[in-house]
Amino acid sequence: MIEVENLTRYYGTRRAINNISFQIEKGEVVGFLGPNGAGKSTTMNIISCILPASSGSAKINGFDTFEQSLEIRKIIGYLPETPPVYPDMTVAGFLKFSAGIRGVNSKKIPSAVERVIEKCSIKDVSHRIIGRLSKGYQQRVGLAQAMVHDPEILILDEPTVGLDPIQIIEIRKLIQELAAEHTIILSSHILPEITQICKRVIIINEGEIAAVDSLGGLTASLRKSERLSLTVRNSEDNLEEGLKNLVQVLSVSRGEENQFLIECELRSNLQDEIAKLALEKNWGIVELKPVPMTLEDIFLKLTLEEKEPAA
Amino acid sequence: MRNIWLIAKRDMGSFFNSPIFYVVTTIFLIIYSYIFINILSFFSMQSMQSGQFQQMGMALNINEMVIEPSFQNMAVILLLMIPIITMRSFSEEKKSKTFRLLLSSPVQLKEIVLGKFFACMIVVGLMILLSSYSIIFLFFIGEPDIGPVLTGYLGVLLMAGCYVSVGVFASSLTENQIVAAVITFGFSLFMWVIGWGAQSANSSTGQVLEYLSIIEHMDRFLKGMVGTSDITYYLSFIIFGLFLCHRTLDSNRWR
Numbered sequence: 001m002i003e004v005e006n007l008t009r010y011y012g013t014r015r016a017i018n019n020i021s022f023q024i025e026k027g028e029v030v031g032f033l034g035p036n037g038a039g040k041s042t043t044m045n046i047i048s049c050i051l052p053a054s055s056g057s058a059k060i061n062g063f064d065t066f067e068q069s070l071e072i073r074k075i076i077g078y079l080p081e082t083p084p085v086y087p088d089m090t091v092a093g094f095l096k097f098s099a100g101i102r103g104v105n106s107k108k109i110p111s112a113v114e115r116v117i118e119k120c121s122i123k124d125v126s127h128r129i130i131g132r133l134s135k136g137y138q139q140r141v142g143l144a145q146a147m148v149h150d151p152e153i154l155i156l157d158e159p160t161v162g163l164d165p166i167q168i169i170e171i172r173k174l175i176q177e178l179a180a181e182h183t184i185i186l187s188s189h190i191l192p193e194i195t196q197i198c199k200r201v202i203i204i205n206e207g208e209i210a211a212v213d214s215l216g217g218l219t220a221s222l223r224k225s226e227r228l229s230l231t232v233r234n235s236e237d238n239l240e241e242g243l244k245n246l247v248q249v250l251s252v253s254r255g256e257e258n259q260f261l262i263e264c265e266l267r268s269n270l271q272d273e274i275a276k277l278a279l280e281k282n283w284g285i286v287e288l289k290p291v292p293m294t295l296e297d298i299f300l301k302l303t304l305e306e307k308e309p310a311a
Numbered sequence: 312m313r314n315i316w317l318i319a320k321r322d323m324g325s326f327f328n329s330p331i332f333y334v335v336t337t338i339f340l341i342i343y344s345y346i347f348i349n350i351l352s353f354f355s356m357q358s359m360q361s362g363q364f365q366q367m368g369m370a371l372n373i374n375e376m377v378i379e380p381s382f383q384n385m386a387v388i389l390l391l392m393i394p395i396i397t398m399r400s401f402s403e404e405k406k407s408k409t410f411r412l413l414l415s416s417p418v419q420l421k422e423i424v425l426g427k428f429f430a431c432m433i434v435v436g437l438m439i440l441l442s443s444y445s446i447i448f449l450f451f452i453g454e455p456d457i458g459p460v461l462t463g464y465l466g467v468l469l470m471a472g473c474y475v476s477v478g479v480f481a482s483s484l485t486e487n488q489i490v491a492a493v494i495t496f497g498f499s500l501f502m503w504v505i506g507w508g509a510q511s512a513n514s515s516t517g518q519v520l521e522y523l524s525i526i527e528h529m530d531r532f533l534k535g536m537v538g539t540s541d542i543t544y545y546l547s548f549i550i551f552g553l554f555l556c557h558r559t560l561d562s563n564r565w566r
Contacts (some may be wrong), residue, residue, distance in 0.1 A: 010566065011566065045411075048411075048415045049414070049415060050414045050415055050564070051564055052564060052565060057541065062439050070417050072418070073415055073417040073418075074417045074418055076415065078411070078415040080408065080411045082407075082408040084408055084409070084411050084412035085409065086321070086325065086409055087407065088324075088328045088329060089321075089324070089325070089328075093324070097321050098412065098416075099414065099417055100313075100317045101317055101318070101412070101416045102416050102417065103416070103417045106313075113410045145412065184348065211446055231539075
């Protein structure tokens with residue numbers, strides 16, 4: 001549905017993205033992940049027909065985002081980083097305007113506005129002036145604006161940035177609901193967000209794609225070691241030594257007070273050995289569990305690995 | 312067409328929601344009315360005197376002595392006021408990042424430019440309409456000729472169109488509304504005074520400078536004449552400004 005090929009974009013002489021290629025199928029929920037300034041917004045702006053690419057092409061449903069942008073703009077809904085809301089309009093008035101400008105038939109506008117007001121739960125504020133609303137509500141109005149014409153594709157640029165934890169949970173829930181009927185591209189530098197919502201992740205770093213894979217796939221391919229977390233009641237001085245002496249253990253590091261992180265070889269299944277040792281030495285096991293790799297780890301690993309050969 | 316109207320309607324809504332429109336219109340009407348009353352009282356003084364000297368009555372003409380100077384003064388006040396009306400067109404959209412909504416919508420760039428232009432034109436038209444009480448009043452107290460009044464309004468509107476076109480273009484250049492207003496004012500004023508160079512220049516350059524002057528073309532409208540060359544001048548001025556605006560916005564995306 002979305003095909004991006006060798007996309008490059010310069011701002012003046014600064015290269016924002018370099019040779020980015022990926023494909024997104026209909027109905028997928030894809031996360032763009034990368035630190036600030038990695039090129040996520042630039043890529044999204046190109047897909048949303050706001051910016052032309054310096055070279056390469058982006059196609060949606062076979063239409064080129066530059067040559068046939070009017071066709072594409074009918075089927076996408078875009079929420080930029082700053083919600084594009086007019087502060088002097090009322091919520092309902094603004095949504096009516098966005099529906100019109102996005103090409104909704106005049107007769108269908110009231111029902112379309114009604115629907116998104118319901119969906120984004122902004123009914124209470126629908127007659128208030130947008131400029132007086134809190135950031136969370138403005139964000140929701142921004143989201144409502146992006147989906148008022150019921151687009152096939154939703155492009156959301158950091159939809160939860162600047163919101164409080166409760167609002168973040170609400171927006172995430174809303175996006176998860178939307179995922180059922182829409183193709184969604186979501187960008188974020190907050191990792192748990194992507195893990196919760198997206199099935200596939202595109203990691204961008206310094207304008208280039210560092211990895212494209214499903215979450216499980218990413219974790220598996222990047223894992224060269226497994227980690228176990230051990231918490232004990234009585235920590236002895238030689239405890240770390242004891243653990244290190246086990247055959248497949250690569251390293252041991254101390255976490256919180258009586259917690260130890262044990263890095264060991266893949267598929268070593270050391271739990272039994274560690275438990276045996278703990279019983280012998282009377283450490284008093286409180287907890288022994290494998291630590292799944294988080295996106296943070298993946299991210300750091302990918303971006304650091306990229307840099308190493310260069311340095 | 313629908314998109315142009317939607318954009319124009321939204322812009323007008325924000326004019327009427329903000330104090331700018333009310334402040335500008337009020338000041339415009341106060342200054343215009345003050346000048347108009349002065350012109351009118353001077354005229355009535357002259358008419359009273361003409362009662363004493365028979366031959367002077369021939370020269371008294373309400374069109375020439377009241378309506379024409381009123382229009383000329385209105386043109387000057389509009390020169391000061393229109394930059395304030397147009398300065399926000401694109402500057403504010405860019406600053407508050409709402410422009411992306413328009414850019415990612417199925418709307419052509421030229422529709423956006425025209426929408427902004429017509430929004431400002433309707434607002435300026437409304438200001439001129441409110442000031443027309445003065446001319447209507449003249450029809451109750453005297454017998455002015457309707458022809459020059461109508462062509463005068465056409466001329467003022469076309470001239471205002473030029474200012475608005477410059478203003479919309481200026482506001483596409485910058486995120487800063489004050490910069491946009493200053494550029495608009497400066498350029499409009501320059502196009503006004505450019506004809507002054509005609510006297511000192513040689514005849515062919517002088518003719519060109521005179522033709523370029525925005526105010527020279529007003530005179531014939533005020534006299535009741537609608538000339539093709541004047542209409543061509545104003546319309547091409549307006550279209551050229553909007554064209555530059557369109558190009559600027561388009562090229563912004565490439566930078």
